[in-house]
Amino acid sequence: MAIMANFAALVLSLIFTASFAEERGIYLVLMEGEPVAFQGGIQPLQEGRRLDPNSEVAKAHAKNLVDSHDRILESALETGSYSKLYSFKHILNGFAVHTTPSQVEKLKGFPGVKLVERDRGAKLMTTYTPQFLGLPEEVWTQEGGDRNAGDGIVIGFVDTGINPSHPSFAYDLTNPFTSNISHFSGACEAGPLFPVSSCNGKIVSARFFSAGAQTAAQLNASVDILSPFDAVGHGSHVASTAAGNAGVPVVVNNFYYGQASGMAPRARIAVYKALYPTIGTLTDVVAAIDQASIDGVDIITLSIGQEEPPEDTVTFLSVFDIAMLFARAAGISVVQAAGNQGPGPSTVVAYSPWALAAAASTTDRIYPASLLLANHISIRGVGLSATYFGIGSSFYRLVMAKDALRPNGTFPWTPQYVEECQYPEAFNPSVVRGSIVICTFSAGFNNQTSSLTAIIDTARTLGFLGFVLVANPAYGDYIAQSIPLSAPGILIPKVTDANIILQYYDQQTIKDERGVVVDFRASAAIGDGRIASFSGKAPVVARFSSRGPDFIDRNRTATNVLKPDILAPGREIWAAWSPISVMDPILTGYNFALLSGTSMATPHVVGIAALIKQKHPSWTPSMIASAISTTATRYDNTGEIIMAEGLEIGSLSPSTYFDSGAGFVSPSRALDPGLVLSSEFEDYIAFLCSMPEIDQAAIKGATGASCNQTLSHPSNLNLPSVTVSSLNGSLTLHRSFRNVGGKPETYLCSAVPPNGTAINLYPPMFTIAPEGTQDLDIEINATVARNEFSFGEIFLTGSWNHIIRMPLSINPVSIF
Numbered sequence: 113m114a115i116m117a118n119f120a121a122l123v124l125s126l127i128f129t130a131s132f133a134e135e136r137g138i139y140l141v142l143m144e145g146e147p148v149a150f151q152g153g154i155q156p157l158q159e160g161r162r163l164d165p166n167s168e169v170a171k172a173h174a175k176n177l178v179d180s181h182d183r184i185l186e187s188a189l190e191t192g193s194y195s196k197l198y199s200f201k202h203i204l205n206g207f208a209v210h211t212t213p214s215q216v217e218k219l220k221g222f223p224g225v226k227l228v229e230r231d232r233g234a235k236l237m238t239t240y241t242p243q244f245l246g247l248p249e250e251v252w253t254q255e256g257g258d259r260n261a262g263d264g265i266v267i268g269f270v271d272t273g274i275n276p277s278h279p280s281f282a283y284d285l286t287n288p289f290t291s292n293i294s295h296f297s298g299a300c301e302a303g304p305l306f307p308v309s310s311c312n313g314k315i316v317s318a319r320f321f322s323a324g325a326q327t328a329a330q331l332n333a334s335v336d337i338l339s340p341f342d343a344v345g346h347g348s349h350v351a352s353t354a355a356g357n358a359g360v361p362v363v364v365n366n367f368y369y370g371q372a373s374g375m376a377p378r379a380r381i382a383v384y385k386a387l388y389p390t391i392g393t394l395t396d397v398v399a400a401i402d403q404a405s406i407d408g409v410d411i412i413t414l415s416i417g418q419e420e421p422p423e424d425t426v427t428f429l430s431v432f433d434i435a436m437l438f439a440r441a442a443g444i445s446v447v448q449a450a451g452n453q454g455p456g457p458s459t460v461v462a463y464s465p466w467a468l469a470a471a472a473s474t475t476d477r478i479y480p481a482s483l484l485l486a487n488h489i490s491i492r493g494v495g496l497s498a499t500y501f502g503i504g505s506s507f508y509r510l511v512m513a514k515d516a517l518r519p520n521g522t523f524p525w526t527p528q529y530v531e532e533c534q535y536p537e538a539f540n541p542s543v544v545r546g547s548i549v550i551c552t553f554s555a556g557f558n559n560q561t562s563s564l565t566a567i568i569d570t571a572r573t574l575g576f577l578g579f580v581l582v583a584n585p586a587y588g589d590y591i592a593q594s595i596p597l598s599a600p601g602i603l604i605p606k607v608t609d610a611n612i613i614l615q616y617y618d619q620q621t622i623k624d625e626r627g628v629v630v631d632f633r634a635s636a637a638i639g640d641g642r643i644a645s646f647s648g649k650a651p652v653v654a655r656f657s658s659r660g661p662d663f664i665d666r667n668r669t670a671t672n673v674l675k676p677d678i679l680a681p682g683r684e685i686w687a688a689w690s691p692i693s694v695m696d697p698i699l700t701g702y703n704f705a706l707l708s709g710t711s712m713a714t715p716h717v718v719g720i721a722a723l724i725k726q727k728h729p730s731w732t733p734s735m736i737a738s739a740i741s742t743t744a745t746r747y748d749n750t751g752e753i754i755m756a757e758g759l760e761i762g763s764l765s766p767s768t769y770f771d772s773g774a775g776f777v778s779p780s781r782a783l784d785p786g787l788v789l790s791s792e793f794e795d796y797i798a799f800l801c802s803m804p805e806i807d808q809a810a811i812k813g814a815t816g817a818s819c820n821q822t823l824s825h826p827s828n829l830n831l832p833s834v835t836v837s838s839l840n841g842s843l844t845l846h847r848s849f850r851n852v853g854g855k856p857e858t859y860l861c862s863a864v865p866p867n868g869t870a871i872n873l874y875p876p877m878f879t880i881a882p883e884g885t886q887d888l889d890i891e892i893n894a895t896v897a898r899n900e901f902s903f904g905e906i907f908l909t910g911s912w913n914h915i916i917r918m919p920l921s922i923n924p925v926s927i928f
C-alpha cells in the first residue's frame with residue numbers, strides 16, 4: 113500500500129512539474145459567427161441608428177456568444193488549465209484566455225476557432241519618460257476654440273484613465289451642453305479616487321478594463337488603481353489635447369505658461385482605461401475597443417499600441433488591427449499613434465489603411481534657456497527654470513561635481529553616477545552650497561538609471577544655487593526636452609557647448625599640484641528659460657517619430673499603403689496631467705506636463721476629426737480621413753518643404769511622405785475639402801484579398817469574410833494617396849471622388865511624377881455635380897528601374913479654390 117501511495121504521489125508531482133514548467137500566457141481568440149453589432153452582416157451603422165446594446169435581441173445574442181465561448185473552452189481545454197478573462201461580443205466574437213502554450217495548440221485546431229494570437233502587451237506612445245534624458249512643443253490652437261467646437265461628438269480614449277478633478281475636464285455651468293448625444297450610451301464605473309460625480313457631463317462615461325493586467329502581472333494597489341482614475345497622467349494629457357476645455361491656465365511651479373485648449377473643447381469624453389503603471393495588455397485594450405464601439409463613441413483615440421509587428425501573421429491581420437477594422441465597420445473613426453521608433457525606415461507600428469496614423473512634429477515654440485558665463489559668453493540650453501529673484505547678483509560660483517567631493521571619502525557608488533550628481537552624500541556640502549554645480553551626463557543616464565529628479569534632490573538637499581548638466585564627449589550629444597524644473601538648472605545637450613563651459617571653468621579654476629582645487633573663480637548665471645519665443649522653423653518631423661514605408665511582416669516587406677498618414681504637433685506639448693504621476697516622479701505634484709511622442713500628435717488629429725464630424729455628421733470615417741489627408745500641407749512656416757530630423761542629433765533633411773504622411777494637418781481646410789475619397793469594409797476586404805502575400809484562409813480567419821471580390825491591384829484601394837511598392841512596367845490605377853463642396857465645380861488634374869516614372873491622368877479635367885462622383889485613371893509607366901521609392905503628387909485644382917493633393921510613393925523595379 114505504502115509503495116503505491118508513494119508512486120501515486122510521484123506521478124502527481126511529475127504532472128505538476130510538467131504543467132508548471134510551461135509558462136502560462138494570455139491569448140486572444142477570434143471565433144466564427146457574428147458579434148452583436150453585425151448580426152445579419154456588416155452594414156455601416158447610419159447616424160442616429162446605432163445598435164441598441166440593451167435591446168432584448170442584442171442581449172440574447174450576447175449571452176449566446178458568451179455561452180459558446182465557455183462551451184468551447186470547456187470542451188477543448190483541460191479543466192483547471194485555463195481561465196477566461198473576457199468574452200468579446202460587440203464588434204468582435206472571441207475571448208481572451210490565460211493558459212499554457214500546449215492548451216492553446218488544442219484550441220487552434222478546434223472547430224469554430226478562427227484565429228489565436230498571443231498577447232504581447234500594449235505600450236504608451238510617449239517618447240520616453242521626461243524623467244530620463246534620452247530624447248527631446250504645444251500649439252494653443254484656437255482652431256475650434258469657440259464655445260461649440262466639437263459639440264455633440266463623443267470621443268473615446270483607450271489609455272491610462274483620466275484625472276476627473278482637472279479643470280480641463282470641468283463641466284462649465286455657464287455654458288451647459290445642449291447637444292443631443294443620444295447615439296451614445298456609456299456607464300460610470302466609480303471606484304478608488306473616482307467618485308460617481310466624476311462623470312460630470314463633460315466626462316460622459318468612464319470604464320476600466322483590468323482582467324488582462326491583473327492576470328499578466330502582480331498589480332500594486334497603490335499605483336495600479338482599479339477605477340478609471342489616471343495615476344499616470346498620460347490619459348489625461350491625451351484627452352485634454354483632443355477635448356479639454358478651452359482657456360485653462362497652465363501654471364507650473366507658480367509660473368504662468370499660457371492657456372491650454374483642446375482641439376475640440378466642446379467634445380464629450382468617454383474614458384476606457386486599459387493601461388496600468390505596472391503593465392498594459394492587448395487583452396484589456398481589445399476589450400476596451402469592443403466596448404467603446406457598442407457604447408457609440410464617434411472616434412477612438414489610440415495613443416497606445418504595440419511596439420513590434422505581430423509574430424505569426426501579417427501586420428494587417430493582428431487582433432489589434434482587426435479590432436480597429438471592426439470599429440471602423442461600426443462607423444467609428446480610429447486614430448492611432450504611428451510610433452516613436454524613428455528615424456529609421458519602416459519603423460511605423462501602425463499599419464492598416466482603415467485607421468489614421470499620426471506622426472509627430474515640432475511646433476514653432478522655443479523655450480530659449482541660457483547659461484551666461486562671467487566672461488560674457490552665453491550658451492543655449494534646455495530646461496524651464498526660474499532665476500533667483502531677490503538674491504542680488506545672479507552670478508554664482510561654478511563648481512564641477514568631481515572637484516567638490518568629500519575629502520578623502522571612499523564611496524560605494526560608481527564614479528560616473530557621482531559626477532551625474534545622483535548622490536548628495538558624495539559631496540562636500542561647504543563647497544557646493546551657494547554654487548552652481550556642473551554635473552556630467554554619463555553612464556547612468558546612458559543606461560537610463562540616473563535621473564533628473566535625483567539631480568534636483570541633490571541640489572535641494574545641499575543648497576545648490578543651480579545645476580548644469582553638460583554633455584560628455586565620450587557619449588556625444590544627448591537629447592533633452594524642455595521640462596519645468598523645480599530647482600534652478602539647465603541642460604546643455606551639445607558637446608561643443610559643454611566644451612566651451614569646461615574650457616572656461618578650467619582657465620579660471622586654480623588647482624594645487626595634486627589636482628585639488630584651491631580657488632574656484634569661474635562664475636555663471638542661469639537665464640530664465642520659461643518665456644517662450646515663437647520663432648522656430650516649424651513644423652519639423654520629430655526625430656523619434658516612426659517612419660514608413662508601411663510593411664506587412666517582420667521582414668519589413670514594403671506594402672502598398674502610405675504610413676504614417678498625417679503629421680501633427682507632438683513635441684513638447686503642454687496638456688493636463690495627474691499630480692500623482694506615479695511613472696514620472698519629476699512631474700509629481702504638477703497639474704500640467706510638457707510631453708513628446710506620437711501619443712501627443714494623435715489627439716490633435718482626433719480633435720480635428722471631431723470638428724469635421726460635427727460639421728458633417730453623415731461623413732464616414734474614410735471621408736473624414738480623406739479630408740484630413742488631401743488638405744494637409746507639405747510646407748513649413750518659412751515656405752519650404754517640411755524638414756525631418758535625422759539620425760544624427762540636430763540633422764535635418766527635406767521630409768518625404770514616409771516621414772510626414774500626406775503632410776501637416778490643416779484644420780480649417782480639412783473642414784471644406786471639396787472632394788473626398790472613401791472606402792468601406794468590403795473595400796478593405798477586397799484590398800486584403802488582392803495581396804499575393806496574404807492567403808485567403810488567413811483573411812477569412814481574421815475577418816470572417818470570403819474573398820468574393822478582389823482589386824485588380826492592391827494599390828487600387830480608394831485611398832487619398834497612391835503607394836506602389838513594386839512597379840514593374842506599367843500600371844493603371846483608379847480613384848473615385850465625391851463632391852462634398854455643395855456646388856458644381858470644375859477640376860483640373862495634374863501630376864508631378866516620381867523620379868523614374870511617367871504619369872498620365874484621365875480625364876485631365878472634369879466638372880462634378882454636388883454629391884456626384886467622378887473616377888480618375890492614373891496611368892503610371894516605369895521609365896527607370898530605380899529600385900527605391902521616389903515621390904511625386906497628384907493635384908486636382910478646383911474652380912472654387914479647392915485643392916486636392918494626393919501623395920505618390922512609387923518604387924519602379926523594372927521598365928518592362
Ligand SMILES: *[C@@H]1O[C@H](CO)[C@@H](O)[C@H](O)[C@H]1NC(C)=O
Nearest residue numbers: 159160161291292293294295
Ligand atoms: C435626441 O435625438 C434622438 C434621435 O435623433 C431623439 O429620439 C431624441 O428625442 C432626442 N433627444 C433630445 C433630448 O432631444
Ligand SMILES: *[C@@H]1O[C@H](CO)[C@@H](O)[C@H](O)[C@H]1NC(C)=O
Nearest residue numbers: 330331332333334335336694
Ligand atoms: C507599490 O507602489 C508604491 C508607490 O510607488 C511603492 O512605494 C511600493 O514599494 C510598491 N509596492 C510594491 C510591492 O512594489
Ligand SMILES: *[C@@H]1O[C@H](CO)[C@@H](O)[C@H](O)[C@H]1NC(C)=O
Nearest residue numbers: 517518519520521540626628
Ligand atoms: C586627506 O588625505 C591626505 C593625504 O593622505 C591628508 O594630507 C589630508 O590631510 C587629508 N584631508 C582630510 C580633510 O582629511
Ligand SMILES: *[C@@H]1O[C@H](CO)[C@@H](O)[C@H](O)[C@H]1NC(C)=O
Nearest residue numbers: 526528529555556558559561
Ligand atoms: C551600462 O550598461 C552597460 C551595458 O549596457 C554595462 O556594460 C555598464 O556596466 C553599465 N554601466 C553602469 C555604470 O551601470
Ligand SMILES: *[C@@H]1O[C@H](CO)[C@@H](O)[C@H](O)[C@H]1NC(C)=O
Nearest residue numbers: 425426664665666667668669
Ligand atoms: C522572412 O525572411 C526569412 C529569411 O529570409 C524567411 O525565411 C521568412 O520566410 C520570411 N518571412 C516572411 C513572413 O516572409
Ligand SMILES: *[C@@H]1O[C@H](CO)[C@@H](O)[C@H](O)[C@H]1NC(C)=O
Nearest residue numbers: 153794797817818819820821
Ligand atoms: C461572399 O460569398 C459568400 C458565399 O457565396 C456569401 O455568403 C457572402 O455574403 C459573400 N460576401 C460578400 C462580402 O459579398
Ligand SMILES: *[C@@H]1O[C@H](CO)[C@@H](O)[C@H](O)[C@H]1NC(C)=O
Nearest residue numbers: 838839840841925926927928
Ligand atoms: C516584371 O514582369 C515580367 C513579366 O511579367 C517578369 O518577367 C519580370 O521578372 C518582372 N520583373 C521584376 C523585377 O519583377
Ligand SMILES: *[C@@H]1O[C@H](CO)[C@@H](O)[C@H](O)[C@H]1NC(C)=O
Nearest residue numbers: 865866867868901902903904
Ligand atoms: C530626381 O532625380 C534627380 C536626378 O537624379 C534628382 O536631382 C532629384 O533630386 C530627384 N528628385 C526626387 C524627388 O527624388
Ligand SMILES: *[C@@H]1O[C@H](CO)[C@@H](O)[C@H](O)[C@H]1NC(C)=O
Nearest residue numbers: 842870871872873891892893
Ligand atoms: C506608357 O507606356 C505606354 C506603352 O508604351 C504608352 O502608350 C503610354 O503613352 C505611356 N504612358 C505614359 C504616361 O508615358
